[in-house]
Amino acid sequence: MIIDHLDDPLPGSSLRPTPTGAAYTDREVFAREQADIFEKMWNCVLRADAISSPGEWKKVTVGREELIVVRTRKAGVKAYYNVCRHRGMRVCTGDEGKAKKLQCGYHAWTYALEGELVAAPNLTAMPDVDREEYGLKPVHVRQWLGYVWVCLAGGDSTAEPPDFDTEVLGEVRTRFGQVESIDNYGIENLKLGQTKTYDVAANWKLIIENFMECYHCATIHPELTEVIPEFADGLASQRKNGEVHGSSFGEDIQGFTVDGSAGVAALPAIAPNQDRKYYAITVKPQVFINTVPDHVIIHRMFPVSEQRTIVVCDWLFLPEVIEGVAEGRYDISKSVELFHRVNLQDFEACELTQPSMSSTAYARGGALVPSEHHIEEFHTWWQSTLALLESAEMHQVRVG
Ligand code: FES
Ligand SMILES: [Fe+2]
Structure with missing residues (x-):
């Protein structure tokens, strides 16, 4: 069947099952996601x-x-x-x-x-x-x-x-501890420093799953793990000992830039526990928010097909920084370059994963290690939103 993580094939194991490959390749599943998720939320x-x-x-x-x-x-x-x-x-x-x-x-x-x-x-x-x-x-x-x-x-x-407060702000509350924490960044008053559009040959769920875990960080994100050494341990930023957690910059790191050099003017109202920290929030179904002391990065996903997703990434800075860039007083290129590289590294991994979703070898899906177990919440939400197990027609695309 499309997803069988309720039917745990590895009881008591460190590994938890994922949806089966068909969840990422089936056209009918994608059509239902469009209708029941993106057109409803x-x-x-x-x-x-x-x-x-x-x-x-x-x-x-x-x-x-x-x-x-x-x-x-x-x-x-x-x-x-x-x-x-x-x-x-x-x-x-x-x-x-x-x-x-x-x-x-x-x-x-x-x-x-x-x-x-x-x-x-x-x-x-x-x-x-x-x-x-x-x-x-x-x-x-x-x-x-x-x-x-x-x-x-x-x-x-x-x-x-659906109630915006519950659906959108609720996600931020859950991931960030309290919705007010995000207000400190004053995101509504920031200005766009750079935007990049990525045409990714992968299912949108692979992109969300990738964003939710950092088990891959040590392997594919050398620059990011240099700036935030604890990512090398594989823990996602919002999860440490089950608590909301900002990930700390390394001791010799001055800013969230591609080489760890100083960034630009810090956002004035951030709290002490937001200084020298990186936070990440996923707002289902299509937004990722990253905050660092001097800028905010927001990704918006637009699924095009079961194997193609457009991702638009914005880098937002204080208005005076954007003015300063025009006047040559500020340079945001090293700040932008860090997450641009992260994006390219992530999307390449997703694109190299997508073709395997239709392989016989992935017919029964893959596995989540303990530092990825929280992704099961996403899978459970996805499954319950589509009610796939109830659907007779879904059984026709069973694999395995
Ligand atoms: S005016 Fe006739 S289709 Fe728009
Ligand atoms: Fe990543």
């Missing part, structure tokens, strides 16, 4: 200041849906399905733009930034057409950490989304 899609003035919009993909996220005149942010209510053409083409109104290029139905239908050829001759009802279909929008988060639950924003 809150997704972090965009830095809010990426659309800073009214009319600026960007296209994003969540699950199987294409959305447009737009800043409206009232300085709010809205998100809509990029689907014309007339006969369905994509309203916005290209990846981004700026417009006073959003006009479909087929028959010129025209929508206000706030979504309602405001013009169409011969619209006045159709007085019965309700302009709100035939406006662009909205999705739920929240802003947190300076990012736009959207939720497609319910198909449009008239249905209640």
